[in-house]
Amino acid sequence: MNKVTGEITVKGTIDREENAAFELHVQAKDRSASPRTTHCKVLVEVIDVNDNAPAISVTSMMNAVREDARSGTAVGLITVSDKDGGVNGKVHCKIVDSVPFKLLSSYKNYYSLVVDGSLDRETTSQYNVTVIATDEGIPPLSSNSVISVYVADVNDNAPRFSETIFNVYLKENSPVGGLIASLTAHDPDMNENTQMSYSFLEGNNGKSLSTMININSLTGEIYSIQSFNFEDVNTFQFHVQATDSGVPPLSTNVTVNVFILDENDNSPVILPPYSDHGAVNSENVPYSAEAGYFVTKIRAVDADCRRLPTCFLD
Structure with missing residues (x-):
């Protein structure tokens, strides 16, 4: 405050957020030998400006x-x-x-x-x-x-196989315990919702799957538990189900077709009347028969697939 003029001026930083108003008590005194005084109260209100961001x-x-x-x-x-x-x-x-x-x-x-x-x-x-x-x-x-x-995550995705049908080709007489197929399903969920187990559903080959193949429930690997003979079974089908561990669990199925590949494991067999081992058979040929004359027909079969036996004279 100017002591002579009474003007009140700002001498520091004013922040309305700290002090919205100031109350000043002012005294005025004359200069006589016996000075007289008076008082007043000055109320200064600070006007806000937008200086604070939200x-x-x-x-x-x-x-x-x-x-x-x-x-x-x-x-x-x-x-x-x-x-x-x-x-x-x-x-x-x-x-x-x-x-x-x-x-x-x-x-x-x-x-x-x-x-x-x-x-x-x-x-x-x-x-x-x-x-x-x-x-x-x-x-x-x-x-x-x-x-x-x-x-x-919630369990909203069922396991997925890369294909809906798998075709597997297996040679006959393969050793017992050999790996037939390895099926892997993928689940885009996480944690327990993506942990899967594998199992058989059914087969349509007329035989119990439990006597033919076995599946690893954790890996989806399928192994043979018998040796296959093409002449007995040349194809069979089964279904594998993959189930996750979510609540509730979700599952999906896949069809597996197994084709047994034939090997040449059977000797040709001559059909009767020439099939008896060591038997001697005779055929009458006219003395006047010329070259190319039909004498007889010997038939032979081979149990292997599409194999036609060839006969030779010994």
Whole structure:
């Protein structure tokens, strides 16, 4: 304060957010030999300017939201504040990203972050949601905050085989215990939802699968428990089911066709009347028979596939 003129001037930094008003007690005194005084009270009100940007804070947040969460499911609670007053302290919030979430104003400067679309963890397991808060000051000030939302897995995917039908070719007389096929299914879910077990469903070969093949329930590897003979069984079919460990469990099936490949493991057999070992058969030929005369026909068969025996004179 100027002691002579009484002018009151600013000598330091004024911040309305710290002191919205100042109360000054002023004394005026004359210069007489016996000075007289008077007093007054001066009230200084600080006018606000928009010098504070809004502040965003996340007051609560779910660790993860299930991927099957419905629209409207609350994910977190957001609070915004602005130290300024009047219109300078009025704040509006919005999400600037294209994400399946939205903000709902719950009370004054409180907002709920809720699901606003379908979620699929196998497509997107984490969203970074950018929230921007803007006040109504002139010029307006704004701030933003990035909120990470994690998507929790649910068992919504059944195991998948690369093919719906597998064709396997196996040589006859292969050793018992040999690997016939290795079936592997894939599950895009995670943790226990992707842990699988394999089992047989049924066969249509007329024989019990348990006497022919065995399956490793953990790996999907299929082994023979007998040696196959093409002349007895040349093909058979069975179905394998892969089941995950989710709740509830999901499964899928695959068809396996096994074709037994023939090997030359059978000798030709001469049909009667010339089939008796060591037997002597005679045929009458006219003395006048010329070259090329038909004497007789000897027939032979071979149990192997598509093998025609060739006969020679010895």
